[in-house]
Amino acid sequence: xxxxxxxxxxxxxxxxxxxNPVKHPIRTVGRKATITKEELFQATLNLIGPQKSISxxxxxxxxxEAAIAPNSFYRHFKDIDELAIALIxxxxxxLRKIIREARLKAVLQQSIxxxxxxxFIQQLDADEGNLSLLLRESYTGSTSYKAAVDRQLIFFQQExxxxxxxxxxxxxxxxxxxxxxxxxxxxxxxNMGAKVLDLPAEQRLEVAEQTMVMIRMILEGARHLDEASLx
Numbered sequence: 001x002x003x004x005x006x007x008x009x010x011x012x013x014x015x016x017x018x019x020n021p022v023k024h025p026i027r028t029v030g031r032k033a034t035i036t037k038e039e040l041f042q043a044t045l046n047l048i049g050p051q052k053s054i055s056x057x058x059x060x061x062x063x064x065e066a067a068i069a070p071n072s073f074y075r076h077f078k079d080i081d082e083l084a085i086a087l088i089x090x091x092x093x094x095l096r097k098i099i100r101e102a103r104l105k106a107v108l109q110q111s112i113x114x115x116x117x118x119x120f121i122q123q124l125d126a127d128e129g130n131l132s133l134l135l136r137e138s139y140t141g142s143t144s145y146k147a148a149v150d151r152q153l154i155f156f157q158q159e160x161x162x163x164x165x166x167x168x169x170x171x172x173x174x175x176x177x178x179x180x181x182x183x184x185x186x187x188x189x190x191n192m193g194a195k196v197l198d199l200p201a202e203q204r205l206e207v208a209e210q211t212m213v214m215i216r217m218i219l220e221g222a223r224h225l226d227e228a229s230l231x
Contacts, residue, residue, distance in 0.1 A: 034072070041090065043066035048133075057080060084137075089151075091134050098123065099120065099123075113216065124193065135194045137149050138150075153190065168223075174223070176223070188211060188214055
């Protein structure tokens with residue numbers, strides 16, 4: 001997916017403090033006296049799976065996994081919903097940062113599309129689980145979790161829109177309705193991610209190649225659209 005280095009929205013300010021995921025389980029012998037937000041995030045990630053949403057977890061389960069007394073949970077979050085939304089925000093911020101950095105290494109538009117989609121696919125199996133979390137909660141999560149994922153998709157979309165405009169200016173061309181094109185590409189790539197989540201690597205690559213072609217089709221169509229044709 002194509003994303004620019006647009007400054008992250010202020011909505012991400014709290015999540016910005018937690019952009020370095022812990023990759024290892026945090027279980028310890030006995031209960032811990034104190035715990036960080038990041039450790040609570042990791043305990044939650046340890047408990048959810050491909051078909052299990054955060055909404056199915058109890059506070060006691062998370063506390064047990066984190067090796068803390070249940071009351072210690074409330075030092076950081078008022079309930080599981082608040083933790084879940086913070087975790088979704090954090091996942092979106094981390095993922096945008098990873099894709100943004102990968103794209104900065106690409107120069108040509110085709111290379112940018114390919115590098116972005118390939119990084120997206122790689123993140124499906126990343127230890128941090130940020131992408132799989134977003135995909136899972138967008139389909140199996142509660143209404144509030146789905147809304148939190150939708151907000152993250154809007155951030156992806158905004159960055160993509162900025163980047164599409166920049167790329168067209170570099171190529172001395174113009175794209176019609178960059179906002180709609182960005183929305184179409186964002187939804188396409190995330191739907192692709194949900195589709196390939198449980199597929200083997202070979203089939204994932206096949207779907208990824210098809211997705212890249214679809215993205216180019218969207219861009220070519222946007223370049224040749226005029227206002228009259230959309231009415």
